[in-house]
Amino acid sequence: MSATDLHAPAAPPRPDLGSLRVIPIRHRARAIGTAVAAVLLAGILYSLLANPRWGWPIFAQWFLSEPVLVGLGRTLLLTALGAFFGFTLGTVLALARVSSSPLLAGLAWGFIWLFRSIPLIVLLLILNNLGYLYATVSLGVPFTGFTFFSYNTTQLMTPFLAAVLGLTLNLGAFSAEVIRGGILSVDQGQHEAAAALGLPKGHQARRIVLPQAMRSIVPTAFNEIIGLAKGTSMVYVLALPELFYTVQIIYRRNLEVIPLLMVATVWYLIILSVLSVIQYHIERHYARGALRTLPPNAFRVIFARLGLVSLTPPPKSADAAPLPSPILRAQQHGSDWAGSLPQGGTVEIRGVTKSYGDLTVLKDIDLVIPAGSVTAIIGPSGSGKSTLLRSINHLERVDRGYIAIDGELIGYRRDGDALHELPEKDILTRRADVGMVFQNFNLFPHLTVLDNITEAPISVRGLPRAEAEQLALDLLARVGLSDKAGAYPRQLSGGQQQRVAIARTLALKPKVLLFDEPTSALDPELVGEVLDVIKELASSGITLIIVTHEIGFAREVADRIVFMEQGRVVETGSPAQVLNDPQNRRTADFIAKVL
Structure with missing residues (x-):
């Protein structure tokens, strides 16, 4: 330390900013407007009460x-x-x-x-x-x-x-x-x-x-x-x-x-x-569910000002044991899906064609997706991937061909050489075996997370409410969201919403699970938590069909990759074959651009 340092003056003490008084800005125009309004109101009241022709005694x-x-x-x-x-x-x-x-x-x-x-x-x-x-x-x-x-x-x-x-x-x-x-x-x-x-x-x-x-x-x-x-x-x-x-x-x-x-x-x-x-x-x-914070209950505000109730919720008891984290609870519960989900179904797609007016989006699609397999469908935007996925559970009605799960037609019954569309009630019954997770989550915003998951099991499968709620809590634990049962979708992050959407679909215990770009609406930081859940499902025995742009994820998880272009299936094969040694020139060009 130098002599100069020894004789340097001490730094002045910093003021205690916590004791400073905050003075809000004054809005002169607002004050003038308030005064004018008060004068007008007083004039109106005086006119009403002082003019005997209003006849207030008769009133x-x-x-x-x-x-x-x-x-x-x-x-x-x-x-x-x-x-x-x-x-x-x-x-x-x-x-x-x-x-x-x-x-x-x-x-x-x-x-x-x-x-x-x-x-x-x-x-x-x-x-x-x-x-x-x-x-x-x-x-x-x-x-x-x-x-x-x-x-x-x-x-x-x-x-x-x-x-x-x-x-x-x-x-x-x-x-x-x-x-x-x-x-x-x-x-x-x-x-x-x-x-x-x-x-x-x-x-x-x-x-x-x-x-x-x-x-x-x-x-x-x-x-x-x-x-x-x-x-x-x-x-x-x-x-x-x-x-x-x-x-x-x-x-x-x-x-x-x-x-x-x-x-x-x-x-x-x-x-x-x-x-x-x-x-x-x-x-x-x-x-x-639409607002993060509800406006106050008017009656409760009035009663609170009268001193009858309190607006602040009672404090939590200090003796209450804190809940373990969602991840810890998921680990405690176990992540083996195999025991809770049914065996996957075989998906057979034969000669499927679909048009919107003059635009043909699916052209003579022929695919057989084995039971329990994981199939990733890739391709450029507009190639018909999502339309094919939506046709599998009959959200889109095809113009020609058919789709069957374990030999049972989805949306139709066969009568000779004709396919007759089923009544809506029968379509809904069969559709329950084909779960779908949407890219925009499509959770019901007015229902809590728990109600989102229990709605279909109670209405479609006929489960008692207590059993449906226990199933929902079990699924939430498996996706690491046990503490979100009472939350509304708007109160969750995108990754959490997508995990709830997966749990909601799994509550029906479908044979086939469809994923339509499950991570495209998520921030990059949230993609991993959704992909981790899908990876666990890949080993469960349920049939997974995933439309995705996550080529690395498709390589890691899928048993087979389907490449589509302009409504046609251009190439199918294992991830190693399609991604490393594509046989079609168009497939090779696409892979070269995305990898």
Whole structure:
């Protein structure tokens, strides 16, 4: 150490930054705007309360009066019945509009076109005068004169029934388009994933499609319900004493028009406010899985401010033993898949051709994939690899040829020289033996990881829930994700989502497992964890067919490699033969570019 160093001045002590006070920036424009808004609000309130012509004493006299409350009750009843029957009808119409039946779709479109065109007030008057057009309403056998029962139309069509029916038809037409828009907003991959798991059509709509569509449906649907609540005032033309008509009767007698109109206005504001709170919580319910953090429960926030509950979750007990890591649990559980999966099936592809219009994407494909083998399909983009894979489990219907698993046709039954497509129910049953893992995961975002895996075993295989959940936990342990059972897909990384997708497919215990570019949607750092799971599956005895661009992975895992080009199988063979000594010039050119 030099003399200069000995006499150098000591460095000044660093200030304690932790004690500094943080002063947020001041937004002058925001402050001015707030002040202006406060002045305007004060002026409005002063005008309402200080002007005696508003007649607030008369308002107070009639606000909770018996006639007004009876009219309010009828308004609420009409709103509830109209909303229930209207949205039920709208759901049926929406499903008919997206149906593959041209007749159903056309009839639904015609109904919607007609009742969206007719003004509500006109529709109510037509229904109320239906007896003029039809003296009786009867049910019987058409064109025979045989009648089960018959009623006088005028006696049957009371003003209340006419009001309910008119509101239902009107709302049904508008809500059908709202619901159809929600259904169309659900990603096509969700439909394909549900179909690939063998879930019945009705189950797909109820558990997979509609819950996701609700995020798009709910805001517009509540607009329609609020419009319905206000639209009930139209039934005054039927002399039905709902809220607005009751108020009209009162102010025609006492001539206090403004105070009575304010009675109706305030009640409509209350109805709107209640519906808005209900809408908020329904939206919050269907946001599960779509948002990483749900918005707060409004009621819980209010109760917390009153000191009745706490917003913070209770701390975990210090005595609770920490869970072992996912990898450790997977090792403890064991990674031998052979005991939990069925023996693989033989896949026979004969003369398969598939076209989209004038574009032929598969041209006379002939392949036999042995049971328990691992086949990697490689080739340039657009060569038909994914289409072939999707044809194996009948997500794509081929134009010619057939595909069979262990001699059983997928999607068809043979009758002589013809193949007849099976009903959807039978296709779904057979499809459950051909699992598929998609490149974009296609997990159901509104279901937890556990529910994603148990959905198909319960619905398709008929497993009891407890047994299905135990199977799901077992599979999650095998892929190293035991601690993610209660998470939603959005809360997982891409690699974790793909491992859950593999576990979901394996829960059905398929004979054949299809992988469509299982790592193409993943960051490079996440590819390894998915490939490790597939490597373990390769020794399980299940038949694996993998479309991949991971040539090194295909070399390591596959028993056979299939190279495709322009919809044709150009070359097949062992990894050593195809990758090291290709017999076809096009194969050699492709391998030279990717290795």
